[in-house]
Amino acid sequence: MKNHVLRPLWIVLAVIILILTARHFMVPNNFGVHGEGFTYNFHRLSNVEEWRNFKVKYQGREYCRDCHDANVESSAGSKHGAIQCENCHGPAIDHPDDPETLDIDTGRELCLRCHAALPYPDNPRARIISIDGDLHNPDTDCIECHDPHNPDLEEG
Amino acid sequence: MSCSRRKLLKSAMTATLAASLPISAFRFLSPAECRAATGTEGTRWVFLIDTNKCVGCGFCVKACKKENEIPYDAPVTRTWVERYVVTEDRKTHIDSPMGGRDGFIDPKIRGEELVDPENIAKTFFVPKLCNQCDNPPCVQVCPVGATYQTGDGVTLVDREWCIGCGYCIMACPYGVRFFHPVHRVADKCTFCYHLISKGRQTACVDACPFGARRIGNLLDQDDPVTRIIMTERVAVLKDEYGTKPQAFYLGLDRNVR
Numbered sequence: 001m002k003n004h005v006l007r008p009l010w011i012v013l014a015v016i017i018l019i020l021t022a023r024h025f026m027v028p029n030n031f032g033v034h035g036e037g038f039t040y041n042f043h044r045l046s047n048v049e050e051w052r053n054f055k056v057k058y059q060g061r062e063y064c065r066d067c068h069d070a071n072v073e074s075s076a077g078s079k080h081g082a083i084q085c086e087n088c089h090g091p092a093i094d095h096p097d098d099p100e101t102l103d104i105d106t107g108r109e110l111c112l113r114c115h116a117a118l119p120y121p122d123n124p125r126a127r128i129i130s131i132d133g134d135l136h137n138p139d140t141d142c143i144e145c146h147d148p149h150n151p152d153l154e155e156g
Numbered sequence: 157m158s159c160s161r162r163k164l165l166k167s168a169m170t171a172t173l174a175a176s177l178p179i180s181a182f183r184f185l186s187p188a189e190c191r192a193a194t195g196t197e198g199t200r201w202v203f204l205i206d207t208n209k210c211v212g213c214g215f216c217v218k219a220c221k222k223e224n225e226i227p228y229d230a231p232v233t234r235t236w237v238e239r240y241v242v243t244e245d246r247k248t249h250i251d252s253p254m255g256g257r258d259g260f261i262d263p264k265i266r267g268e269e270l271v272d273p274e275n276i277a278k279t280f281f282v283p284k285l286c287n288q289c290d291n292p293p294c295v296q297v298c299p300v301g302a303t304y305q306t307g308d309g310v311t312l313v314d315r316e317w318c319i320g321c322g323y324c325i326m327a328c329p330y331g332v333r334f335f336h337p338v339h340r341v342a343d344k345c346t347f348c349y350h351l352i353s354k355g356r357q358t359a360c361v362d363a364c365p366f367g368a369r370r371i372g373n374l375l376d377q378d379d380p381v382t383r384i385i386m387t388e389r390v391a392v393l394k395d396e397y398g399t400k401p402q403a404f405y406l407g408l409d410r411n412v413r
Contacts (some may be wrong), residue, residue: 035307040295043304045315053352057223058359082365087215091222113213113259114365119273120241124366125211125279133261 040089057091064092075149090147108133111142199308200374201347201405204381204390205283207412209368212237212261212281219363221257223348225338232334234256234345235285235360240411241265243275248411256281282412283369285360286311286332286345287401289394294324294333294344303342309374309402310349315341329397347371374402 028044035041064085065072075081086092088110090102117130137145146153220235221228237256241249249265259279264270271386292311295303300315303324313324325333325342336343348358352371356362361369372381384390384406391408392401405412 033302034409035305040305042293042301044301044314047304047312047316048306050316051312051346054346056223056354058219058362060356060362069389078367082367083215084362084365087219087363087365091219096198101408106262109258109261112261113215114211116259116261118260118263118279120279122278123211124209128211 030104055093057093058084059095060086060093064089067096071149078150078152080148080151106141106143108142111146111148186359198375198403200393201309201352202372202374202381202385203285203288203347204370204372204384204406205403206370206406207280207282208407209366210237210283211366212239212256212260213365214256215223215363215365216283216369217257218257218361219359219402220345223351223359224346226343228257230337232337232343233396234332234343235283238282238284238358238412239265240278240280240282240409241271241276242278242409242411243271244277245275246277250411265267278409280407282405282408283360284330284332284393285403286347287330287399287403288345288347291398292401293327293329293397293399297323297327298367299323310347310352311344312346312349313342313344314383315339318342329394329399330401339402 028046029044030045032045033042050115059086061072061076068085072085075083075085089104089105092102093099095102112133114125114128115130117132118125120126142148169235185249187276214237217233217235217237220226221233222230224234226232226234231254233255235255236262238250238252239256241258243249249269249271251266253260253262253267288310290309292303292305295305295311299321300317300319302314302319303311304314305311320335320341322335325335328344333342333344335341336392348356348360351358358369358371361371370381372379372385374385376382385404390404390406392404393408394401394413
């Protein structure tokens with residue numbers, strides 16, 4: 001065959017080989033169809049494991065109970081029993097090693113998340129005792145008077 | 157052997173009818189239904205949201221952002237809570253300040269519009285998150301195979317492999333995907349894959365004091381979430397898109413899209 005036909009052919013073949021070689025080194029070997037089909041399961045398999053190993057921050061009430069069992073017990077039996085410790089105390093992560101102390105949210109805004117009065121009588125929010133944040137001792141932290149671990153005013 | 161045209165057509169018609177009759181007697185099952193019916197071991201994570209219980213405290217959004225390292229003050233979030241205030245004149249007022257991260261403590265919608273309490277017909281809060289669709293359009297459009305569905309039904313994003321083109325963000329009809337400002341890739345709710353694969357619940361489910369959010373395994377017949385989905389009237393968002401969303405809602409209003 002004539003040279004001017006063959007020359008571009010060699011170039012095309014060289015480019016293809018170059019791309020395949022680059023692909024061989026750049027694409028991880030566990031990349032492919034893992035599961036039922038190409039449409040939804042074409043991926044790098046080791047990424048599933050990477051997501052499984054993502055760092056846990058919120059450890060849950062039972063983790064707190066190991067050391068702070070008295071506090072966990074008292075709040076679990078109160079009207080705030082459904083609220084996780086870490087909702088107000090912040091994620092434990094590796095406490096007590098890292099962080100050594102937790103950054104506790106004691107602000108009014110935290111309490112107002114549930115206890116701010118909204119004019120919604122049909123809403124489940126209406127079943128929660130609520131106040132107008134602008135009128136009810138606006139310059140005082142709620143915890144000055146109310147114990148978040150035992151919010152029952154009659155007992156407290 | 158001779159065969160007239162009339163005879164051939166007649167026998168072909170009979171054979172077609174005979175063959176199609178038994179097929180019509182069966183119901184077509186999706187693979188998930190099939191697996192559940194045969195009792196094969198497996199997991200299909202689904203979410204159940206009870207809008208009758210949500211009070212809009214936003215603890216779920218806060219927990220999600222901290223657990224999943226989503227920049228706290230950036231206007232992106234994997235889950236959010238919407239407030240709906242429907243008035244007597246059939247107008248719907250909707251807002252979600254910072255995705256409901258700090259709760260709803262202001263009666264003003266979007267911080268400016270005060271709805272007359274006398275005029276309010278109904279109000280509700282709707283938590284939203286990734287629906288972990290059975291037919292995820294976000295996965296179909298990914299040009300590089302950076303997003304995929306795991307065997308237990310969760311759609312994940314490979315941060316190493318994502319090129320940040322944003323097709324998936326555009327493709328999601330629920331708007332649950334966003335561009336992660338730190339990793340510079342597409343990001344979305346993973347159903348806290350690192351927690352559910354350890355037998356724990358998602359951060360938002362744990363943080364909810366009212367039981368408005370629950371996660372369960374649809375292939376486990378005894379799972380309380382599966383029992384509710386099977387026995388009670390549940391709805392999904394944007395069913396007409398054919399994405400087969402797997403976040404089920406109790407008490408969903410028609411104003412919610």
